Amino acid sequence: MQQTFSYDQLYNFTFKIFISIGCSEPDATIATKVLLAADMRGIDSHGVARLSGYVRLWEAGRINAKPQIKIVHETPSTAVVDGDGGLGLVVAPFAMQVAIDKAKNVGTGWVSVRNSNHFGIAGYHAMMALQQDMTGIAMTNASALVAPTFSIERMLGTNPIAVAIPAGKQPPFVADFATTTAANGKLEILQRKNANTPLGWAQDKDGKDSVDANVLKKQGALLPLGSDRGHGSHKGYALGSIVDIFSAVLSGASYGPWAPPFPAYVPIPDNMPGKGLGHFFGAMRIDAFRPTDEFKHHMDNWIERFRNAKPADGYERVLIPGDPERELENIRLKTGIPIVESVINELIQVGEKFGVTL
Amino acid sequence: MQQTFSYDQLYNFTFKIFISIGCSEPDATIATKVLLAADMRGIDSHGVARLSGYVRLWEAGRINAKPQIKIVHETPSTAVVDGDGGLGLVVAPFAMQVAIDKAKNVGTGWVSVRNSNHFGIAGYHAMMALQQDMTGIAMTNASALVAPTFSIERMLGTNPIAVAIPAGKQPPFVADFATTTAANGKLEILQRKNANTPLGWAQDKDGKDSVDANVLKKQGALLPLGSDRGHGSHKGYALGSIVDIFSAVLSGASYGPWAPPFPAYVPIPDNMPGKGLGHFFGAMRIDAFRPTDEFKHHMDNWIERFRNAKPADGYERVLIPGDPERELENIRLKTGIPIVESVINELIQVGEKFGVTL
Numbered sequence: 001m002q003q004t005f006s007y008d009q010l011y012n013f014t015f016k017i018f019i020s021i022g023c024s025e026p027d028a029t030i031a032t033k034v035l036l037a038a039d040m041r042g043i044d045s046h047g048v049a050r051l052s053g054y055v056r057l058w059e060a061g062r063i064n065a066k067p068q069i070k071i072v073h074e075t076p077s078t079a080v081v082d083g084d085g086g087l088g089l090v091v092a093p094f095a096m097q098v099a100i101d102k103a104k105n106v107g108t109g110w111v112s113v114r115n116s117n118h119f120g121i122a123g124y125h126a127m128m129a130l131q132q133d134m135t136g137i138a139m140t141n142a143s144a145l146v147a148p149t150f151s152i153e154r155m156l157g158t159n160p161i162a163v164a165i166p167a168g169k170q171p172p173f174v175a176d177f178a179t180t181t182a183a184n185g186k187l188e189i190l191q192r193k194n195a196n197t198p199l200g201w202a203q204d205k206d207g208k209d210s211v212d213a214n215v216l217k218k219q220g221a222l223l224p225l226g227s228d229r230g231h232g233s234h235k236g237y238a239l240g241s242i243v244d245i246f247s248a249v250l251s252g253a254s255y256g257p258w259a260p261p262f263p264a265y266v267p268i269p270d271n272m273p274g275k276g277l278g279h280f281f282g283a284m285r286i287d288a289f290r291p292t293d294e295f296k297h298h299m300d301n302w303i304e305r306f307r308n309a310k311p312a313d314g315y316e317r318v319l320i321p322g323d324p325e326r327e328l329e330n331i332r333l334k335t336g337i338p339i340v341e342s343v344i345n346e347l348i349q350v351g352e353k354f355g356v357t358l
Numbered sequence: 359m360q361q362t363f364s365y366d367q368l369y370n371f372t373f374k375i376f377i378s379i380g381c382s383e384p385d386a387t388i389a390t391k392v393l394l395a396a397d398m399r400g401i402d403s404h405g406v407a408r409l410s411g412y413v414r415l416w417e418a419g420r421i422n423a424k425p426q427i428k429i430v431h432e433t434p435s436t437a438v439v440d441g442d443g444g445l446g447l448v449v450a451p452f453a454m455q456v457a458i459d460k461a462k463n464v465g466t467g468w469v470s471v472r473n474s475n476h477f478g479i480a481g482y483h484a485m486m487a488l489q490q491d492m493t494g495i496a497m498t499n500a501s502a503l504v505a506p507t508f509s510i511e512r513m514l515g516t517n518p519i520a521v522a523i524p525a526g527k528q529p530p531f532v533a534d535f536a537t538t539t540a541a542n543g544k545l546e547i548l549q550r551k552n553a554n555t556p557l558g559w560a561q562d563k564d565g566k567d568s569v570d571a572n573v574l575k576k577q578g579a580l581l582p583l584g585s586d587r588g589h590g591s592h593k594g595y596a597l598g599s600i601v602d603i604f605s606a607v608l609s610g611a612s613y614g615p616w617a618p619p620f621p622a623y624v625p626i627p628d629n630m631p632g633k634g635l636g637h638f639f640g641a642m643r644i645d646a647f648r649p650t651d652e653f654k655h656h657m658d659n660w661i662e663r664f665r666n667a668k669p670a671d672g673y674e675r676v677l678i679p680g681d682p683e684r685e686l687e688n689i690r691l692k693t694g695i696p697i698v699e700s701v702i703n704e705l706i707q708v709g710e711k712f713g714v715t716l
Binding site for chain 1: 466470539600608659676
């Protein structure tokens, strides 16, 4: 059913594929690192499982492998970056670096990006800020799969938000989550097992409760975080909307139901109101607020207090955002990354196109 | 059961109470405006219903009616404000103005606040940015009532987030929500009706599902947005944590379970790691990213498209964040503000202390 690969095996393969589609060496390097960060952290839907999807977008002429990424507008604390249709895996680290550089100068930096593509896991980009003793923020809009509260129309993507906050002796706080009750990747896992979803994850094309893991293929929709109005879905809808507006309306990318779809076989929407996908990044220097050591001391105290919060019966401990991903990363560094058969087959096929073996 | 008051009646009464406890005229004016904005917008739990609570905190020496609010640290795009124990209703607009002024200079402004108190509705402060063609962001930590995922201990407040985004012909986008499935005010409404809550709002002291609207008085806890792990409560827990850290760890306020409680009869926690409650504000100039007219045109398009998303059976229309509150505000401007009997009685009692009649 599945096989285990070392980080280096997957790295070498993925890097060669990016080189084969025409990426420069530095671009292929960063794209590979971002993609594999997902596999290492257990967000398997956003790692090498997407490599063939990126290649198909390139084949369809929807990804520019040699982008001229540019700052098109800026102030001391802000910028708009045009990704020139490049891989989001390359455009996003460029833009996050702009945010970090601005924060070095004036305390914080905020960058909205247009004309990009899927950028892998939001957490990678937010975590870039940590080495600089900064808090990092990353978000992106995405293909519309989510119905707003009271609606049956797919208007928003799963629009994730990541926030990475440095600590001292403790590992950093790293939240990285879709603004829906469940991310699409969770449905894909259940599809492979022929299992149903819990109630509250998705609705069918008429807006009725659904437990069908394939409901998105039948014009159903994912539900915003909160699931229904009585449990706060209007809050998840608002969060997804904020991500869409900061990422795309602010930058001049295509927003809402017009966000360009990831699957290359889905046609680009008519009358797109902007260019490509949009992202939004933020970096805040800790010492723009408070001495870094003092902050880290209190952040350690915060983390220790929450880690030691009294667990409910049947639970061993309370987790800090970022704990499960970091723990899995440590395991996978040692024992390798398990890849399911269907993904392996796709990778082999992609490799054959370019004469690259897995 | 309830009586209706005009805005002016409540304004005059509330203003006089704030003057009576020693506020300056400008401070009493802004405090009254912020408090009544909640009543006008239908967030009745945060309006005059809280006035007696503020007075009790003042009587207990926990609110300073004559604060020296100060910027204690700053960079071109950031500041930390010390509220000197003042009313959050006064400290918050001061700090938001600092954020707006910084945004005028360098594109964005970000202000973390310590040594403050409850600040009314987050939406009021975020909306201050709108007149300047800026996006406004406001959040605050609060008394611990919320258990993290897998925990039975109250570690976080309902920690609201507000985001206000200007539009052109359309009214602005204004999201303002607690990071829990239901705000505490929702439980209070059900208590008055002797009704149960839906499942998923709260848990009892052992972490078991509860529908008891009085469960918080029995050591139960509110649940983070998402309700349970299977429906994304770890995301609501992460959001509430981010609000706590940005508001309190960044500024030097008291965080997590040590946040000072609003009810004056609840003792201040021992060993508080910081001063008072914390808030966090942001202001982003639209034209720091894109020409304002262009942005507003696309924001109108965004709002119109979402407003016209196909509604589910049984629903008339899809709402934009801010629609319900704005519509209610227009109604209450004309027909007045209904106040329940128990709140009227409390107001009368507060008035008697200072010789102010309702």
